[in-house]
Amino acid sequence: MRAGLMSDGEYQLGEFTVVMKDGMARTETGSLAGSTLKLMDGVKNLKSWSSEPLYKIWHSASLSPAASIGKDMEFGSISSGKRADYVVLNEKLDVQATAVDGVVRYRKG
Structure with a gap:
């Protein structure tokens, strides 16, 4: 997951925009977009x-x-x-x- 360990913001996961906020990665519709667990x-x-x-x-x-x-x-x-x-x-x-x-x-x- 490209957003793992990254600060809050928008990142790309393939063709999807992922919003990283408070350690959680979600798609623009709010679904979980993968794990950011260390x-x-x-x-x-x-x-x-x-x-x-x-x-x-x-x-x-x-x-x-x-x-x-x-x-x-x-x-x-x-x-x-x-x-x-x-x-x-x-x-x-x-x-x-x-x-x-x-x-x-x-x-x-």
Whole structure:
């Protein structure tokens, strides 16, 4: 969704105009135009709504999407021979650091 993480305003979704307001993306007629949910918010939701262990939820957010595009042998989980892309979380599942190819690219604070 092009409007994801964007400020309020009008955006294009294919041939449709989408109005982003207060984090919600809607068509001009008011119908929902897709999700603007951040991935980590989805992980947090699943953790609070289900009894699934975090590793299964995390695989749903990382390994499953990688597999859906045929890239699960390259990334999506931590394993020998895979790219060293990872996220460091605190106990509240807030992102503390991220790494791409083993190089820390973001560190909170």
